[in-house]
Amino acid sequence: MQALRFLTAGSVDDGKSTLIGRLLFDSQAILADQLDVLERRAAGKPVDLSLLTDGLEAEREQGITIDVAYRYFATKTRKFIIADAPGHEQYTRNMVTAAAGSDAAVVLVDITKLDLSQTSVGLLPQTRRHSLLAQLLRVPSLVFAINKIDALERPGEGFAKVKAALESFAQAAGLEVAAIVPVSALRGDNVTQPLDAPWWQGPSLLQVLEGLPCVQERSDAPLSLPIQYVQKDAFQSEGAGFQPRVLWGRIAHGAVQVGDEIEVLPSRQKAVVAGLRRAAEDVQRGQAGESVGVILDRQLDVSRGDWLAHPGKAVLQNRFPATLAWLDTEPAKPGRKYWVRHGNRWVQARIAAIDSVLDIHSLQPQAALELQVNTIGRVQMEVQHELPVEPFEFNRVGGALIVVDPASHRTSGALLVDLPPAPPAEEDW
Numbered sequence: 364m365q366a367l368r369f370l371t372a373g374s375v376d377d378g379k380s381t382l383i384g385r386l387l388f389d390s391q392a393i394l395a396d397q398l399d400v401l402e403r404r405a406a407g408k409p410v411d412l413s414l415l416t417d418g419l420e421a422e423r424e425q426g427i428t429i430d431v432a433y434r435y436f437a438t439k440t441r442k443f444i445i446a447d448a449p450g451h452e453q454y455t456r457n458m459v460t461a462a463a464g465s466d467a468a469v470v471l472v473d474i475t476k477l478d479l480s481q482t483s484v485g486l487l488p489q490t491r492r493h494s495l496l497a498q499l500l501r502v503p504s505l506v507f508a509i510n511k512i513d514a515l516e517r518p519g520e521g522f523a524k525v526k527a528a529l530e531s532f533a534q535a536a537g538l539e540v541a542a543i544v545p546v547s548a549l550r551g552d553n554v555t556q557p558l559d560a561p562w563w564q565g566p567s568l569l570q571v572l573e574g575l576p577c578v579q580e581r582s583d584a585p586l587s588l589p590i591q592y593v594q595k596d597a598f599q600s601e602g603a604g605f606q607p608r609v610l611w612g613r614i615a616h617g618a619v620q621v622g623d624e625i626e627v628l629p630s631r632q633k634a635v636v637a638g639l640r641r642a643a644e645d646v647q648r649g650q651a652g653e654s655v656g657v658i659l660d661r662q663l664d665v666s667r668g669d670w671l672a673h674p675g676k677a678v679l680q681n682r683f684p685a686t687l688a689w690l691d692t693e694p695a696k697p698g699r700k701y702w703v704r705h706g707n708r709w710v711q712a713r714i715a716a717i718d719s720v721l722d723i724h725s726l727q728p729q730a731a732l733e734l735q736v737n738t739i740g741r742v743q744m745e746v747q748h749e750l751p752v753e754p755f756e757f758n759r760v761g762g763a764l765i766v767v768d769p770a771s772h773r774t775s776g777a778l779l780v781d782l783p784p785a786p787p788a789e790e791d792w
Contacts, residue, residue, distance in 0.1 A: 365577045366441070366442035366443060366444055366577075367441060367442075367443050367444070367466050367467060367572060367575055367577055368443075368444045368446070368464060368465050368466045368467075368577075369443065369444075369445060369446070369465055369466060369467035369468065369469055369504075369572065369575075370445070370446040370447075370462055370465045370467075370468050370469070370502075371383060371445065371446070371447055371468075371469045371470075371471060372462075372468055372469070372470050372471070372493040372496075372497070373470050373471035373472065373473070373489060373490060373493060374471075374473065374476070374487045374488075374489035374490060375489070376473065377471040377472065377473040377476075377510055378471055378473065378510045378511065378548040378549070379447055379471050380447055381548040381549055382469075382471065382508065382510065382546065382548035382554065382568075383434055383445050383447050384548075385548050385549075385551050385554050385555075386436060386443075386445070386554060386555065386569065387434060387436050389551060389554060389555040389556075390436045390437070390438060390555065390569075433445065433446055433447075434447070438569065438573065440573055441572075441573050443572065446465060462496060462497055462500045462502055465500075465502050466502070466503055466504065466575065466576070466577045466578050467502065467503065467504035467505070467506060467541070467572070467575050468493075468494075468497040468502045468504070468505050468506070469506045469507075469508050469568070469572075470490060470493055470494055470497070470505065470506070470507050470508070471508050471510050471548075472486070472487075472490055472507055472508070472509045472510065472525060472529070473487075473510055473511055474509050474510065474511055474512060474514070474515065474521055474522070474525055475511050475514050475515075477525060477528075479515075479520075479521050479524055479525075483528065483531075484524050484525055484527070484528040485528070486528055486529070486532060488723065488724075491532065491536075491723045491724070492723055492737065494532070494533075494536070494538060495536060495538075495721070495723060495739065496688060496739070498536065498537070498538055499686060499688060499739060499779065500777070500779070501755060501756065501759060501779075503575075503576065503578055504541040504575045504576065505533075505538055505539065505540050505541060506540070506541050506542050506543075506544070506568070506571055506572075506575075507526075507529050507540060507542070507543040507544070508544055508545075508546045508568055509522055509525050509526070509529075509543065509544070509545050509546065510546050510547065510548055511547060511548075511549070512545040512546065512547050512552065512553075513547040513549070513550050513552055518545065518560070518562070519560070519561075519562030519563070522545045522562070522563070523562075526543050529543055530543070535726050536726050541571065541575060542565075542566070542571045544565060544566070544567070544568050544571060545558060545563060546568055553567045553568060554567060554568050554569065555567060555568075555569045557570070578759075580614075580615070580616050580650075580651030580652040581616045581617070581651055581757075582616070582617065582618050582650040582651045583617075583618075584616040584617045584651075584757070584758075585616075585617050585672065585673050585676035585677070586614070586616075586617035586618065586619050586623075586625065586671060586672050586673045586676070587614070587615040587616050587617055587670065587672060587677070587751070587753070587758055587760065587761050588612045588613075588614050588615065588617075588619065588655075588657070588670060588671040588672070589612050589613070589615060589668075589669075589670050589706030589707050589708075589760065589761075590610050590611070590612045590665060590666070590667055590668065590669045590670065590671065590706075590707065591611055591612045591613070591667060591707050592611040592612075592667060593608055593609070593610055593611070593665060593666060593667060594608060594609045594611060594656070595607075595608055595609075596608060596609050596658060606662075607637070607638075607658050607659075608658070608659075608662075608665070609640060609656035609657070609658055610656065610657040610658075610659070610665055610671065611654065611655070611656045611657075612654070612655070612657075612671070612707075613652070613653070613654045613655075614649055614650060614651050614652065614653055614654075614655060615651065615706075615758055615759075615760035615761055616651045616757075616758055616760075616761075617650075617651060617673070618648060618649065618650040618651065619636060619639070619648070619649050619655070619657065619671070620636065620639070620647055620648040620649070621636050621637070621638060621639055621647050621648075622635065622636060623635070623636045623673070624636075624673070624674055625657075625659075625671050625672065625673060625674070626671075626672055626673070626674045626675075626677075627663055627664075627665050627669050627670070627671060628669060628670040628671070628672055628677055628679065628751045629669070629670075629679055629748065629749050629750070629751070630663075630664065630669070632663045632664070632665075633674055634659040634660055634661050634663055635659070635660045635661075636657055636658070636659065636660075637658050637659060637660040638657075638658035639655055639656065639657060639658070640655060640656035640658070641653060641654070641655050641656070657671060667707050667708075668706065668707045668708030668709070669708070670706060670751050670761075672751065677751040677753075678751065678752075678753075679749035679750065679751055680746075680749060680750060680751075680752050681745060681746050681747070681748065681749045681750070682715065682743065682744065682745045682746075683743075683744055683752055683780055683781075684718070684741065684742070684743055684744075684780075684781045684782075685741070685742055685743075685744050685764075685778050685779055685780050685781055686739065686740070686741055686742075686755075686778075686779045686781055687714075687734065687739070687740050687741070687742045687744075687766070687776050687777070687778050687779075688738075688739050688776060688777040688779075689734040689735065689736060689737070689738050689739070689740065689775065689776045690736065690737065690774065690775060690776055690777070691736060691768060691773055691774075691775035691776065692736050693768065693771075693775070694733040694734060694735050694736075695714060695717070695733060695734035695740075695742075695766075695775070695776060696714070696732075696733045697713075697714045697715060697716055697717055697732075697733075698713060698714070698715075699713060699714065700712070700713045700769065701713065701714075701766050701767060701768060701769060701775065702766070702767040702768075702769050703744075703746060703764045703765065703766050703767070703778065704764060704765050704767070705746075705750045705752065705761075705763075705764045706760065706761070708750070710746050710747050710748050710750065711746070711747040712744055712745060712746040712747065712766070713744075713745050714742050714743070714744060714745075715742075715743040715744065715745045716742065716743040717731050717732065717733065717734060717740055717741075717742050718740070718741040718742060718743065719731065719740060719741050720734060720738050720739070720740040721738070721739045721740065723739075728741070734776075741781070744778065752764075752780045753780065754780055754781060754782045755779040755780050755781075756782070761780075762779060762780040763777070763778070763779055763780070764777075764778040764779075764780075765777060765778065766778055
């Protein structure tokens with residue numbers, strides 16, 4: 364079975380790093396020297412499993428996660444790649460980075476932070492924000508893990524209340540939830556082994572993760588291949604008449620085979636695929652998710668940042684609607700110029716208009732003149748040169764762009780193309 368890439372998210376001190384440490388510890392994925400260091404540092408007290416992911420000195424000093432930490436473990440049935448995302452609002456951009464390539468998101472909910480005396484339990488803002496960002500980034504599977512269940516006198520009643528609040532929020536936000544499970548990351552309750560309690564008859568968190576599907580790129584779609592590197596062919600055949608080049612890239616979706624006619628975007632030049640390479644071998648076909656080298660039957664002006672597609676299948680746009688997750692402390696304002704990266708190409712861009720901003724509490728769009736940090740809005744984007752953008756729902760590579768501030772060079776936002784595409788703008792830059 365394919366390895367599952369998942370991230371843990373949630374608010375500060377919800378226990379994300381401890382949960383990952385528990386998964387690693389219980390699955391025996393901790394090296395002996397790592398465990399020895401933790402035991403010596405604990406000095407006879409219980410081992411702090413969160414230190415397995417908090418690798419930066421600043422993280423250990425402050426007791427928070429700052430950067431995304433990746434860890435690997437395996438069970439008898441599956442391999443896993445975990446991304447431990449920061450919970451602090453200041454580091455939301457790091458969570459977006461981790462979510463972009465994940466198959467699942469485990470959002471932790473610290474039950475001790477919620478007021479269980481209320482009939483309707485209110486959720487923390489970061490729980491709502493991270494869940495919405497996971498949906499925005501099209502993370503296929505969403506799992507809520509209600510943590511620190513061992514701290515309650517009546518854990519069954521508390522779990523039922525929080526579960527109802529999460530289900531209500533998910534229904535209002537249009538979230539598809541794969542599972543809601545109770546856990547105690549500190550003690551290990553219901554993490555790798557099912558919880559022995561009369562009020563819970565469901566699976567453990569690990570059992571849920573073992574059954575989740577992985578993202579499958581579409582091989583039956585039109586070809587979409589962003590060029591990452593252009594290399595002179597070291598194995599030039601005699602009599603070719605020109606120096607062939609190998610156009611390397613990872614196929615975003617679709618497939619390509621020797622003999623296919625393709626076109627280079629944005630130039631619209633056409634050629635026929637004369638050869639394909641994968642690693643050090645010649646192959647006849649490449650499909651979505653594979654990195655291949657394409658050799659054309661003629662010399663064309665192709666460089667890093669161009670795209671390969673089947674003729675007539677791609678639409679070039681220089682104005683399109685998109686959802687923008689804004690991550691910069693400097694507000695996003697219409698008319699201001701930014702750099703955006705689409706595939707491997709950098710172009711200038713600007714926000715032509717802000718249609719709305721999402722209120723994460725009411726889940727309703729609100730009018731806005733600008734986007735503040737950690738807000739999500741719908742915008743109209745204009746780019747200086749036409750790009751083969753596609754809806755993010757259908758193409759997670761062709762439909763995603765990052766926004767960079769040209770003055771500070773900070774990554775300012777994550778841009779996801781929506782449907783339908785707007786007609787091209789004819790304004791001068």
